[in-house]
Structures are given as structure tokens and as C-alpha cells.
Amino acid sequence: MTFAFKKAAIVGVLIVGVALSACTAKKDMSNASLYERLGGLSAITGVVDKFVANVAADDRINKRFAKANMSRLKIRLVQQICEASGGPCKYQGQPMDVAHKGMNINEAEFNATGEALGKALDESGVAAKEKNELLAAIGSMQGDIVGK
Ligand code: HEM
Numbered sequence: 542m543t544f545a546f547k548k549a550a551i552v553g554v555l556i557v558g559v560a561l562s563a564c565t566a567k568k569d570m571s572n573a574s575l576y577e578r579l580g581g582l583s584a585i586t587g588v589v590d591k592f593v594a595n596v597a598a599d600d601r602i603n604k605r606f607a608k609a610n611m612s613r614l615k616i617r618l619v620q621q622i623c624e625a626s627g628g629p630c631k632y633q634g635q636p637m638d639v640a641h642k643g644m645n646i647n648e649a650e651f652n653a654t655g656e657a658l659g660k661a662l663d664e665s666g667v668a669a670k671e672k673n674e675l676l677a678a679i680g681s682m683q684g685d686i687v688g689k
Pocket of ligand 1: 602605606608609610611613614617618621633634635636640641646650651652654655679682686
């Protein structure tokens with residue numbers, strides 16, 4: 542084997558190696574935002590669709606939404622979850638205490654709504670870590686939603 546050919550062969554092997562590792566290496570998500578770990582906007586939109594379907598199927602809370610504008614609500618929920626999870630969106634709805642003012646929502650209704658979201662996250666295949674992080678972020682809004 543000539544020197545030039547050997548060199549070319551070694552370079553070739555290196556290139557194939559680098560290309561293969563780039564293909565097989567899993568993206569390191571340990572430093573990624575919750576938004577990225579959830580799968581971004583399309584995944585969040587899927588979760589919100591399932592969440593709203595679960596709310597509509599739950600007799601403990603669905604009557605509350607009888608007069609709601611569901612397509613607007615879905616858009617607001619996507620914006621809200623996107624922003625709360627560190628994504629690029631800006632929530633454009635009313636603050637939670639204003640949006641739920643006069644509804645006198647109780648804790649059982651709040652918990653049922655949280656259950657509907659948890660179920661939607663399970664149905665979307667979201668892992669326990671990300672599920673718990675999102676539920677904690679939403680749970681922190683309880684004081685602005687219950688008893689207003
Ligand atoms: C679990 C946490 C909750 C979150 C994150 C949440 C989020 C929101 C958002 C983003 C809006 C839209 C505000 C706007 O358009 O400006 C909204 C409206 C509303 N929420 Fe909630 N909400 C929660 C709990 C609840 C509960 C427990 C109920 C009742 C059982 C409820 C009933 C409603 C209703 C009826 C509207 C008005 C929709 C309309 O008029 O179109 N929410 N909520």
C-alpha cells in the first residue's frame with residue numbers, strides 16, 4: 542500500500558466514523574428547557590387538544606365550559622404552556638385571576654382539571670419528569686384560579 546493510499550484510507554475511515562456517530566448519538570437533552578423536552582409547539586398543541594377533550598368528557602367540570610370559546614381557549618392554553626415551559630411564545634390572554642373572576646371555582650374542580658391535563662400528558666407519551674414539571678407549573682396557579 543502506498544503512503545498516499547494509506548492516508549486516504551485512514552481519512553476515509555475517520556469520516557465514516559464521525560458520520561456514523563453523528564447519526565446514532567442521541568441529543569443530550571439534560572440542559573434543554575421543559576419546552577424542548579416536551580417536544581416543542583406541535584407536541585404542546587397535541588397535549589392541549591387531548592386536555593380539552595378530557596375536560597369535555599368529565600361531568601365534574603364540563604358544564605363550566607358550556608359558554609366558553611373553545612378554539613380561543615385552546616390557543617391561549619398553548620401560548621400559556623409554551624411560555625411557562627420556557628418556549629418562545631407570549632401568552633396573550635388575561636391574567637389567571639381576571640380570566641376566572643366570578644366563577645367561584647372550587648378546589649375539587651381545580652384538581653379535576655389538573656387530572657384532565659395529567660391524563661392528556663400520559664396519552665401524549667410525556668415522561669414522568671416532564672409531566673411532573675408541567676403539573677407543578679400549572680399547580681402554582683391555583684391561588685389565582687380557585688375561589689375568585
Ligand atoms: C388548571 C389550571 C387552569 C388553567 C391553566 C386555566 C387556563 C385558562 C386560560 C388560559 C383561559 C383563557 C383566558 C383568556 O382567554 O384570556 C381560561 C379561561 C377559562 N377557564 Fe381556566 N384554567 C384553569 C382552570 C380552570 C378551571 C378549574 C375551570 C373550571 C372548572 C376553568 C374554567 C375556565 C373558563 C370557563 C374559562 C373562560 C373561557 C371562555 O370564556 O372562552 N379553568 N382558563
